Amino acid sequence: METIRRAEKEDLARIAEIYVFNYRMNFWPVFQNDAYYFDELQVPSVMETMAQESGTHYVYDDGTVKGFVTVNGTEIRHLFVEPVLQGRGIGAALLEFAMKQCRADHLWALEKNVRAIRFYERHGFAWDGTRKKEEGTDEYLLHLVCRK
Numbered sequence: 001m002e003t004i005r006r007a008e009k010e011d012l013a014r015i016a017e018i019y020v021f022n023y024r025m026n027f028w029p030v031f032q033n034d035a036y037y038f039d040e041l042q043v044p045s046v047m048e049t050m051a052q053e054s055g056t057h058y059v060y061d062d063g064t065v066k067g068f069v070t071v072n073g074t075e076i077r078h079l080f081v082e083p084v085l086q087g088r089g090i091g092a093a094l095l096e097f098a099m100k101q102c103r104a105d106h107l108w109a110l111e112k113n114v115r116a117i118r119f120y121e122r123h124g125f126a127w128d129g130t131r132k133k134e135e136g137t138d139e140y141l142l143h144l145v146c147r148k
Contacts, residue, residue, distance in 0.1 A: 004058050004059065004060055004061070004094060005058065005059060006056060007059045007068060011059050011061075011065055011068075012047045012050055013043060013047055014059075014065040015047075015059065015065070015068045016044075016046035016047040016050060017043055018065075018067065018080050018081070018082050019046050019050070019080055020041055020042065020043055020046055021083055022081075022083060023037065023041055024037050024038075024041070025083055026113055026115075027110065027113075030110065030112050030113075050070075053070065053077075054072055055072030055073075055077050056071055056072075056102070057069070057070050057078075058070075058071070058097060058098070058102075060081070060090050060093060060094055066081060066082050066085050066090050067079075067080060067081035067090045067091060067094055068080060068094070069095065069098045071098050071102040074102070074103055074105050074106065075106055075107060075108075076095070076106070076107040079091060079094055079095060079098070081094070095120075095123050096123070099123075099146060099148070104146075105146040106143065106144065106146065107120070107125070107143075107144050108132075108141040108142065108143055108144070109141065109144055110134065110139060110140075110142075111131065111139065111141065111142050112139060117142065117144070121144075124146050124148035125144040125145060125146050126144065126147050127142045127143065127144055128143050128144070128145045130142070131143065
């Protein structure tokens with residue numbers, strides 16, 4: 001049985017692993033920064049960052065943690081699913097949870113992450129016309145807001 005619950009300290013390694021794999025798969029092709037994606041971006045350092053990050057982490061757990069969402073106020077900061085399990089409704093369940101239980105209603109998505117933007121659009125989000133530079137890069141983030 002699936003459960004979405006508040007993450008515990010014991011979940012941080014799994015959350016960090018999901019985060020690292022998704023960042024490498026989705027963002028390395030855009031930024032192609034080997035030093036960051038393969039040297040700096042490691043499970044232990046992400047665990048430390050996640051433990052100190054403001055916001056609350058929730059995990060999709062059906063006996064195994066398969067995805068997570070981080071909500072800070074009403075902003076969705078992270079939403080990632082184990083890459084080999086994507087397309088099975090886990091991300092949708094996490095997003096719906098964040099919207100209903102946490103009243104999350106906006107997020108920032110990398111403009112070139114078309115797959116993620118389409119996912120959010122299917123769930124009622126739309127670009128509000130606001131964009132900002134991803135810090136230290138020439139890439140842009142789009143502000144998506146819930147229209148439901």
